[in-house]
Amino acid sequence: MSKINPLQAEALKAPVTKIEPATPQVNKPLAAKPAEAKVAAKKASTPASVAKPANKIIVTKPAAKKAEKVAKPVKEKTPKLKMERDSFTIPKAEYAQLYVLKERLVKLGQPAKKSELLRAGIMQLTTMTDTALKAVMNKVPTIKTGRPKK
Numbered sequence: 001m002s003k004i005n006p007l008q009a010e011a012l013k014a015p016v017t018k019i020e021p022a023t024p025q026v027n028k029p030l031a032a033k034p035a036e037a038k039v040a041a042k043k044a045s046t047p048a049s050v051a052k053p054a055n056k057i058i059v060t061k062p063a064a065k066k067a068e069k070v071a072k073p074v075k076e077k078t079p080k081l082k083m084e085r086d087s088f089t090i091p092k093a094e095y096a097q098l099y100v101l102k103e104r105l106v107k108l109g110q111p112a113k114k115s116e117l118l119r120a121g122i123m124q125l126t127t128m129t130d131t132a133l134k135a136v137m138n139k140v141p142t143i144k145t146g147r148p149k150k
Helices: 006-013 034-045 092-107 114-127 130-139
Strands: none
Touching: 092 114
16 A cells, blocks of 8 residues: 555645535527428437437436545654674584573573574673773784685
């Protein structure tokens, strides 16, 4: 369903006015000329069932009332977050710690995914002061990046 623009919304709010149907007007025959009189005489001699009406009367029906539509409240859409997929290398011992943390959170009644744990860690790192961040990063050993050879 398409959205309603402001002009349409105002039209919906405006009161509905009833339009009266136009009264049908019947055309009066004009004075017949002598040549037309002969043709009219022939038509008059034909049976009524065969004769066609000369003028059609068109009667217009009044416009049907449309149900007033109530505008629905517009929900504010939050912008969709763009996701970034990435791969990285992590030691098995630290990777196992993710599962230990997941089990702790399940026991606390707050289950979480690995990605949520990583995001929570990033949030904590961003709130640290420069000296605290430097101290924590000195504790993290540097590892060789890339895929291991088979």
